[in-house]
Amino acid sequence: MTTDLVERLLAGDRRALARLVSLIENGAPESQPDLARLHALGGAAHIIGVTGSPGAGKSTLVTQLTREFRQRDQRVAIIAVDPTSPFTGGAILGDRIRMADLAGDPNVFIRSMASRGSVGGLASATRDVTRALDAAGFDRIIIETVGAGQAEVEIVRAAHSIVVVTVPGMGDDIQALKAGILEIADVFCVNKADRPGADQTVAELRVLLTLDTQRAAGAWRPPIIKTIAATGVGVPDLADALVKHGAYLRETGQIVARGERQARSEILALLYQNLLAQLDATVGAEQFNQLIAAVAARSRDPYAVAADLARRVGLGLRHTSDVP
C-alpha cells in the first residue's frame, strides 16, 4: 500500500512525500517497510542541525540560509522540532509563520514536529522523517530546534554539521554553553551581529575554543560566523562554512564515523523501544505500576524487581536453535 507512496516520492511527487512524512511522523506501523527501503536509497543529503538559546533568531536564520541554498540551486528541507514545553509555545508559532514565505517554492519542504510524549520518540521520528527527505533527493536537510535543552541536543546529534547560534551580550550564556552544547558545534554563528558586543562574543568563543582540548590537532576548528539574519548579512558565509564542513567530513572519511555513531544510537534506541513494548506485553501497565509502588514503599528493592522484569521480557533467554 504505502510502497506505492515510496515510488511516487522517488518520482518527485510532492504530495506523496508529504503523506509519507505524516505517516512516519505518526509512527504508523505500515511505514516501517518503507523506512527500510528509504534507508537503502538515502545517503546523499547533507544534514544540518541548528540549535542555540531561544531568542537567538534561529528561525529567521534558517529561513535565510534556505534562500541562500536555493540561490545555489539546491533543494532544501527544513524540519523544525519543538519538544513541547509550556514555556516555548508562543515564540515558535511566530517563527513558523515567518517561514511561510518559503512555502511556495516546490524545491523547499517544511515540516514542524512537536513532542510525542518522550524525547526518544521525537528523536526517532525526526530521524525517520530525515530518512524520507534524504531519499526524496533534498540536497540540504536542516533540522532546527526551538531551544538548546537536553532534548534538542539529542535530536540535533543526528545531523552531519551542527550550527550553534548565539547572540552578542550573552556572556553568561556562553558560560552556560560550556555545559554540553559547545562540544557539539561544528560551526558557531553569532547572530544579530549589529548589536553591541558582537566582536567580544566572537573573541569569547575563540577563547573557549582554544580551551577545547578534546579536539585533536589537525581536526576541524569550528569557524565563528557573524550574521544579521534579519537582513541576510553573513548568511552566504554561513552557507560556505557549512558546505566546507560537509566536504571536510567526506574528504577525511569522518562522515563514515558520524554515520556509524548515528546508526549505533538509533539501533540502541530501537532496542530500548522493543524492551518497553515487551514490558507492556508481558507485565502490563497495571502490574508494572504495582511493582514501582512496592519499590517506592521499600517493600521490594529495585535490583530484584529489575532482574525479575528482565527475566519476564526474555532478556538473557536463548532461542533453542541458538543453543549449541
Added chain:
Amino acid sequence: MTTDLVERLLAGDRRALARLVSLIENGAPESQPDLARLHALGGAAHIIGVTGSPGAGKSTLVTQLTREFRQRDQRVAIIAVDPTSPFTGGAILGDRIRMADLAGDPNVFIRSMASRGSVGGLASATRDVTRALDAAGFDRIIIETVGAGQAEVEIVRAAHSIVVVTVPGMGDDIQALKAGILEIADVFCVNKADRPGADQTVAELRVLLTLDTQRAAGAWRPPIIKTIAATGVGVPDLADALVKHGAYLRETGQIVARGERQARSEILALLYQNLLAQLDATVGAEQFNQLIAAVAARSRDPYAVAADLARRVGLGLRHTSDVP
C-alpha cells in the same frame, strides 16, 4: 563480606561508610546485595538537588547551606557530581578545595563523583551512593551538579527538592532556563544578590512562573530566594524554603509520587543496563560494530538489525514455565 560494612555503617562507623560508598561508586558487583538492604533501610533523608549555570556560585552556596543545617543540628551529606567535560575541570577543583573546611565535621560527609563513561552510569552511581547515605542516617543529602546540562538535569531529578541557582544580570540566561530546567525547580535561588539587577532577575523569574501553566492550582509555587553565598546572607531563608518544601511533599503525599517516579526511572535504567550487558554477552562488541557499519553503509537497515538483535538478546522469548 561487605554486609559487614553495612552493619558497621548502621552502627555509625564513618570509615565503613566511606569504603562502601567507594565500592558502590566503582560499581563493584559485591555491593549489590548491600544496596538492596540499604534500600530497605532508607527513606528518612531529605534529598536536595542543586543545579544552575556554571559560575552561579553553587559550591559556595552548598557549603553555606550545609553550615546552616549543621547549626540546626542536622547531619548533612554532599555529593558533588561532575559529568566530566573538558570545559569544567578547573572551576570545580577550586570549589572542592573551598569545601574542605567542612571536612573536619564528623556529621558532614562529602564525596565528589566524576563521569563514568555514560550519563546513565553516573546517574545510577549517584542514586546508589545516595541510598547508602540515606541508610546511614544523614538528614539532608545535597546533590550538587557542576553545570545545568542534560546530564545534570537527569542526575538532579533523583532529589526530592530541586534548587535552581541563577545570578543577577543573566537575563538571556533566564531565557535559556526556559528550555527544560525551569520546570524542575522547587526553589529558585538568585545568588550574588548584592550585584546590580538582583531585583530585576527576581521579577523576571516571577513573570516566568506565572507563565508556567503546567503547575496546577493550589500546587507548590517555587519561592525565589535571594542569597549572597560568600557572606551567608539569605542562606537561612533558603534552608527554610527547603524544609518547607520537604514538609509540603510529605503533607500532600507528593513524596510518594516522586518516589514512584524515581523508582520507575531507576528500574527502566537497570533494565536498559541489563539489555546492554546481554548484547555484549550474546553479540559482542566486534560483531555489533560490524552491524553498525553495515547500517551506516546502507547495506542493512536499522529496523531489521534491531529486530535481529532483540531476538538474540532474548526479547520477547518466554521461559517455558511461563507458557500456559
